Amino acid sequence: MAIADSASSFSLRPLHHNLFSPKYRSVCHNSLFRSPPHFSSLQFPSNIRATSLVAVEPESSTQPQEDTMEVDLFACPVCYEPLIRKGPSGFNLPAIYRSGFKCRKCTKSYSSKNIYLDLTVTAGTKAYTEIKPARTELFRSPLVSFLYERGWRQNFNLSGFPGPDEEFKMAQEYFKPAEGGVLIDVSCGSGLFSRKFAKSGTYSRVVALDFSENMLRQCYDFIKNDDTIITSNLALVRADVSRLPFSSCSVDAIHAGAALHCWPFPSNAVAEINRILRSGGVFVGTTFLRYSPSAPAILGPFRQQRIAGDYNNLNEEEIEDLCTSCGLINYTSKVQQSFIMFSAQKP
Ligand SMILES: C[S@@+](CC[C@H](N)C(=O)[O-])C[C@H]1O[C@@H](n2cnc3c(N)ncnc32)[C@H](O)[C@@H]1O
Structure with missing residues (x-):
């Protein structure tokens, strides 16, 4: 390494x-x-x-x-x-x-x-541009990227997210089998977790990866004055989660914080995650559940509906089904209101 x-x-x-x-x-x-x-x-x-x-x-x-x-x-x-x-x-x-x-x-x-x-497929194209679904495009905006760590993310607490410090601690527990290896922080946003992973010294290399150019610029702005990160084992990469620029079986750990609901096609993304993980490698994700077990029962039927073009909020059963149908094993999860942290492993 x-x-x-x-x-x-x-x-x-x-x-x-x-x-x-x-x-x-x-x-x-x-x-x-x-x-x-x-x-x-x-x-x-x-x-x-x-x-x-x-x-x-x-x-x-x-x-x-x-x-x-x-x-x-x-x-x-x-x-x-x-x-x-x-x-x-x-x-x-x-x-x-x-x-x-x-x-x-x-x-x-x-x-x-x-x-x-x-490292997007469209890198270097001159005439061709591609527009993704709104849930992806939203985060390419300079304003949303700027606001993300300046209030936007803090609002997630209202839905049960424990906050970055606690979420990082929880993820590190799941990542124990991957210590010393390569970690990819997929859909890293402005890099709030990438910075923690890089600073932890737990991994030989950390890749902060996102599709949004402006999120990656924010990422850089947050680290540019911190020499311990600038010169550490961190890379900033633009890529689509449905087309991850890594060889098969080359990665030890994949983190995807508050991201699955933003992905255009979660099944393509999780299939890619399985492809690049090495045997025994660990995937940890968090997202907003569509149906919160703590929500009043009367709301259940309404919250089950999914609207095309909206966020891809799944329920617990769907997330587990998605992971296992993409070949991952040892699925486990923790839920608090609409927040879920789940983990699965490559066999
Ligand atoms: C809600 S933010 C999560 C940021 C951070 N991981 C966190 O825990 O707060 C979702 C991120 O997913 C990224 N994203 C959306 N579609 C993507 C795609 N197709 N490939 C890679 N990242 C994508 C967005 O650009 C955005 O930065």
């Missing part, structure tokens, strides 16, 4: 212009070598251009050299082939920001856009 590199041990060295291919180079000109404000103060001058490239490289001779090509944790969202990474080594935001990723099989290139690595 790769452990995070310390930013303080990096030095600046020239980087070859000739990376993967001419196609890759054009991507680099657009995005790879622009430094976000925090990185520039941390590691390189702000006036770097493609003609005077530098890469950040560990000084220690035991570390992999700059410009290395290695098979990465990330896989191509088109064909699931592990991506080849070229650039500075290390699993942390500055190193990933400066790296280029390419699929050998379908030759598609991926790079960091702003501060996150874009």
